[in-house]
Each structure stands twice: as structure tokens, then as C-alpha cells.
Amino acid sequence: xxxxxxxxxxxxxxxxxxxxxxxxxxxxxxxxxxxxxxxxxxxxxxxxxxxxxxxxxxxxxxxxxxxxxxxxxxxxxxxxxxxxxxxxxxxxxxxxxxxxxxxxxxxxxxxxxxxx
Amino acid sequence: xxxxxxxxxxxxxxxxxxxxxxxxxxxxxxxxxxxxxxxxxxxxxxxxxxxxxxxxxxxxxxxxxxxxxxxxxxxxxxxxxxxxxxxxxxxxxxxxxxxxxxxxxxxxxxxxx
Numbered sequence: 001x002x003x004x005x006x007x008x009x010x011x012x013x014x015x016x017x018x019x020x021x022x023x024x025x026x027x028x029x030x031x032x033x034x035x036x037x038x039x040x041x042x043x044x045x046x047x048x049x050x051x052x053x054x055x056x057x058x059x060x061x062x063x064x065x066x067x068x069x070x071x072x073x074x075x076x077x078x079x080x081x082x083x084x085x086x087x088x089x090x091x092x093x094x095x096x097x098x099x100x101x102x103x104x105x106x107x108x109x110x111x112x113x114x115x116x
Numbered sequence: 117x118x119x120x121x122x123x124x125x126x127x128x129x130x131x132x133x134x135x136x137x138x139x140x141x142x143x144x145x146x147x148x149x150x151x152x153x154x155x156x157x158x159x160x161x162x163x164x165x166x167x168x169x170x171x172x173x174x175x176x177x178x179x180x181x182x183x184x185x186x187x188x189x190x191x192x193x194x195x196x197x198x199x200x201x202x203x204x205x206x207x208x209x210x211x212x213x214x215x216x217x218x219x220x221x222x223x224x225x226x227x228x229x
Binding site for chain 2: 004021031033035040041042043044045050055058089092096101102104105106107108109110115
């Protein structure tokens with residue numbers, strides 16, 4: 001039972017570099033999400049994908065792009081990293097079949113990203 | 117913007133005591149959820165309460181929801197050292213365009229052995 005798997009677990013980048021955070025889930029969930037968590041803050045939604053082939057912006061999408069590669073995988077890309085993007089990034093998934101919103105989200109263990 | 121606000125921000129109690137955390141939110145909701153986060157780990161779902169429910173139980177957890185006051189509480193009974201973690205409430209906003217949750221800043225709970 002892997003659940004939601006995120007890679008890498010840790011990464012250090014220099015300002016201006018690019019990278020892609022990977023996320024995969026094995027629960028056959030339709031919906032997937034990317035959040036960021038900053039010290040003393042709750043999680044904030046960056047992007048989400050309600051189903052394969054669709055993506056939408058969340059609360060803090062600037063500076064990020066996403067790709068829903070298939071039902072299992074949802075990646076987050078930083079094109080030109082900035083120090084303000086130093087954060088812990090969490091991927092989550094939920095079973096939203098039938099449009100149900102009353103479902104829990106399942107989280108990965110996060111990617112700790114530092115931008116120097 | 118943050119939807120939920122947990123209170124207190126930090127709570128330290130003795131093992132065996134009960135712990136109560138509160139959450140307030142601002143808009144109408146479909147449901148409210150509570151999550152636990154252990155240090156260095158992802159969030160783990162604890163309980164979901166729908167907007168038409170007033171109370172829900174799961175093991176040692178009891179959650180109440182008062183939609184008229186836009187508030188919720190999480191009670192952990194007979195606390196254990198393993199309950200030490202941060203606890204977050206999260207709301208699914210009614211009519212919200214974004215299909216994601218809005219989280220509060222969390223309550224950091226420490227259980228003293």
C-alpha cells in the first residue's frame with residue numbers, strides 16, 4: 001500500500017534553476033492536488049486536477065505549472081525558481097467519482113525544497 | 117487566504133488528559149475535515165463531518181460542528197504520547213470553484229509522558 005508517493009524528498013536549487021516535482025498515487029483516484037506549506041502556515045492550494053486531462057489554478061499558482069500525465073501521475077514544475085518558493089510541497093489525491101466532494105484527501109510525505 | 121483558524125496555536129497536556137482544539141471558518145461549507153501531521157510527515161486524515169451533521173465520533177476522537185457559529189471542535193480523549201502532532205482543520209467551501217481544501221494554521225499538541 002504505497003498510497004501517494006512524492007519524489008524527491010529533498011532538493012536544493014539555485015535561483016533561476018528549474019525542476020519538476022513528481023507525484024504518483026496507486027489508489028485509482030480521480031482528483032489530485034498540489035499544496036505548499038510554509039512555517040507557521042497551513043497548506044495552500046497551488047493547482048489541482050479534478051480528472052485526467054484537466055488542471056485548474058488554486059490559491060497560489062504563480063510561478064508554477066502542472067501536468068496530469070495520466071490518472072496516476074501529477075507533476076509540479078518550477079520554471080525559474082525563486083527564494084520565495086522555498087517551502088514543503090505536498091501532493092494529495094481523493095476519490096471524487098460522481099462529483100462527490102465529501103471525500104478525504106490522502107497525502108504524500110512531501111518534498112522539502114530550498115531555493116538559494 | 118486562510119479559511120480556518122485553529123485555537124489554541126499550541127497545547128501541552130499530560131498523558132491521559134483530554135485535549136480540545138477549536139476551529140473557526142468564514143464561509144459556507146460542504147464539509148469540514150481534521151488532519152494530523154507528525155513532524156516531517158504528510159497529513160493524515162482523521163475525520164470528515166458534513167455540513168448537515170453536528171457531531172461525529174471515531175475511536176477516541178469526537179468532532180462537533182456548529183454551522184451557525186462557523187466553528188468546529190476536535191476532542192481527543194485519554195491522550196497518549198503518540199498523539200503528539202500538529203492538527204489542522206480544513207474546509208471544503210460550498211460553491212467553491214477550486215476543488216481543494218482550505219486549511220487553518222494548525223494546533224501543535226504536545227502530550228507530556
